[in-house]
Amino acid sequence: MFTILLRCAVSVISLCMMCKPLLAEDDSSFLQGFRVGGYTSVDLHVPRTEPTRLNWNELSMIVTWDKNTRIKFFGELDLEDPASYTHRQGLDFREAYINPERLYFDLNINENANLRLGRFLTPLGRWNQLHASPLVWTASRPLATTELFPSFTSGVQLFGNLPFSERSLDYQVYSATMNAQPESRGETEYKDARGARIALNNVFNFTDENAGLNTIGLNYSSYREEQPGGPKYRLLGLDFLLEFNRWELSGETYTRKAEHGRIGGSGSYLQSAFFIKSDWYWITRLESLHQPAAPNAERWVLGVTKRLKPNQLLKFEIVGGNGEYEDVPRGFATSFAMMY
Structure with a gap:
């Protein structure tokens, strides 16, 4: 893991130094383009069949x-599961590990395309x-969203937005160029990933002032287990x-075929997320998962979420x-998530 981190750090420094002469900026102007932030979350789980557990889920940097040029950089390094506590084991730091979650450069080609x-x-x-804890309701x-496809891809992606009439089309086309796809611990590893997503925005052409986003996306991907x-x-x-009004409705559905039609x-x-009042939201979710080599799951989730501040959620x-x-035990859970 240290070797991976060292390579990541050297790559970032080298590429940033390459950008500097390319952009022809002095030291102070170059450094002013950097921003540092992150997020963290803490959960308390009371499962049906397991001991109560307090988790510090992640510490993300x-x-x-971004200097308003054609080149932008984004890097995220996570310390996953830094600490947990149960009555039986006490305070435990043994599950902590470092995950180089994202590390990429964006090159703006034109107003409709980026690489x-x-x-x-x-x-x-x-x-x-949008999986970061402060950005999701539960x-x-x-x-x-965790058991059917790779969470990360190391490679190249072409993306952009094509406006037309009262609507617009987002597109993302990607291909892995590195077969080693390190996932979060415990997740299935994949290779040779490639695919695309297109999303039509403002599908219903709402004009009501209470209307918000309305988007439909189509997804395709192919990949192989590592x-x-x-x-x-x-x-x-x-x-x-x-x-629309007090409601936010969202959903995803996937079907996966193996080789030879299996x-x-x-x-x-x-x-659904329904705005109650005073930044309280009622959350309802129905979900299912069917896998050939694992038990089927039919789940429901009921909860309330309080937006304490624009960057803080209590769930x-x-x-x-x-x-x-x-990773998703049945039972009661409460969570605090914050961006900084």
């Missing part, structure tokens, strides 16, 4: 560089691209987001249904 090079979140659906993540003789999959998906699994979720939820997954 985000570094960006991304490096390690980025796989552009499938919405949740995977402490638990839908199983369909193991000798690992199966190759093709995945199709649909995602949507609808905001079933590769499927999963979906449908979620309470109950997860029910069937199917046991260690």
Whole structure:
């Protein structure tokens, strides 16, 4: 892991130094383009069948560089699971590990096209691209967004926006150029990932002042499990987001086929967030996951979320249904998430 971090650091420094003469800026102007931030979250889980557990989930550091030129940089380094506490084991630091989550450069080609090079979140659906704890309504993540496709891709991505009439089309086309795709601990590793997502914005052409985003996205991806003789999959998906009055509705559905027409699994979720008052929201989610080599899961989530500040969320939820997954246990959970 130290070697990986050292290579990442050397790569960032080298590429930034390459950008400096290219942009022809002095030292002070170059350094002014850097911004540092991050996020963190803490969860308390009271599962049905396991001991109560307090988790410090992550400590994320985000570094960006943007001087309003054609080149931008984004880097995120996470300390995952830095600490946990249970009555039986006490305070435990043994599960901590470092995850170089994102590290990429963006090159603006023109007003409709950009090129991304490096390690980025796989552009499938919405949740995977906005998965940071302070940006999502619940402490638990839908199983369909973690069990069916790679969370990250190391390679190249072409993305942009094409406006037309009262609407616009977002597009993302990507391909892995490195077969080693380090995932979060415990996740299946994949290689040879490539695919695309297109999303139509302002689908319903709302004119009401209470209307917000309304987007429908189509997803395609192919990839292979990172193991000798690992199966190759093709995945199709649909995602949507609808905001109107006090409601936000969102969902994703995926179906996956293995080689020779074999079933590769499927999963979906449908979620609503209803604004109650005083920055309190009522959250409801239904989800399912079907995999050939694992028990099926049918889940429901009920909860409330308080937006303490624009960058802080306090969450309470109950997860029910069937199917046991260690990262998303059934039972009660509360979480505090913050960006800084």
